[in-house]
Amino acid sequence: MSKLLNINIDFMRARRLAFILSAVLLLASVGSLATQGLKLGLDFTGGTLVELHYQEAPDLPQVRDQLEAAGYENFVVQNYGSSQDILVRLSQGFSPQVGEEVRSLLGDENSVELRRAEFVGAQVGEELRDQGGLGMLVSLLCVMVYVAFRFQYKFALGSVLALGHDVLLLLGFFSILRIDFDLTVLAALLAVIGYSLNDTIVVYDRIRENFRTVREGGPMKLINLSINQTLIRTTITSLTTLLVLFSLLIFGGEMIHNFALALIVGVLVGTYSSIYIAGTLLLSLKVSREDLALPVKEGVLEEDGRP
Known part of the structure; x- marks a missing residue:
């Protein structure tokens, strides 16, 4: 068990390959959404x-x-x-x-x-779709404000970009394969946003902690260390979630088939992005120790921390 807890995988070494893979998938997703769109289900079309x-x-x-x-x-x-x-x-x-x-x-x-x-008629009209899209944009803005306040603005930008990456890949999956996009899939999409954001915040919290407490190593080493420290938690969470989702996919019947499928794809993409995309974005944004340094209280000496 102790060996499992001391995992040291060099994830950042493959960051360029991960970026290339994500770029290809994003281009395919955006291209499919722009040319053929989503295959809307009866909830949207009537x-x-x-x-x-x-x-x-x-x-x-x-x-x-x-x-x-x-x-x-x-x-x-x-x-x-x-x-x-x-x-x-x-x-x-x-x-x-x-x-x-x-x-x-x-x-x-x-x-x-x-x-x-x-x-x-359609259960979701054009006006409701527009309001839903606006609501999603507002929620992303709120996420940026929260993460910027809780961490730092580079983390806010990285979390929203990683979240947009996950959403676009999930939408692209349904667009490319021409799978019906109905209200259950929309509900799954919103659940994926919450799951992916939670996973990213867990990794970012450990990155911030290591930047403040670990004195040796540059940003790449510290981000790699943080991902390895949270890897067990991320893996167990994803595997247990996937076990339930595959059960729903196989035994849940046609009515929730697409719901379970969307969540499975979303969990896989969210886990991948929390490991490779979220941390790599911080490197691209040139995060440093100075960005996360704790403010020195007035009257406290920095050398020994005593007044």
């Missing part, structure tokens, strides 16, 4: 809602396969009220015959009953 009642509880995966085979895309199938009732949300616009088309596709009149078919 569509047609069809409610069906079965004589016997249907097999939801089989229902999804039938709809997919018939050419329907971007739909959601879920139980509604009981195991015999299902809701089918379709991305296509509403028409009087769409409900009967879906019912006849899934079974005859004796086995499947059409309860209702209607148009539903």
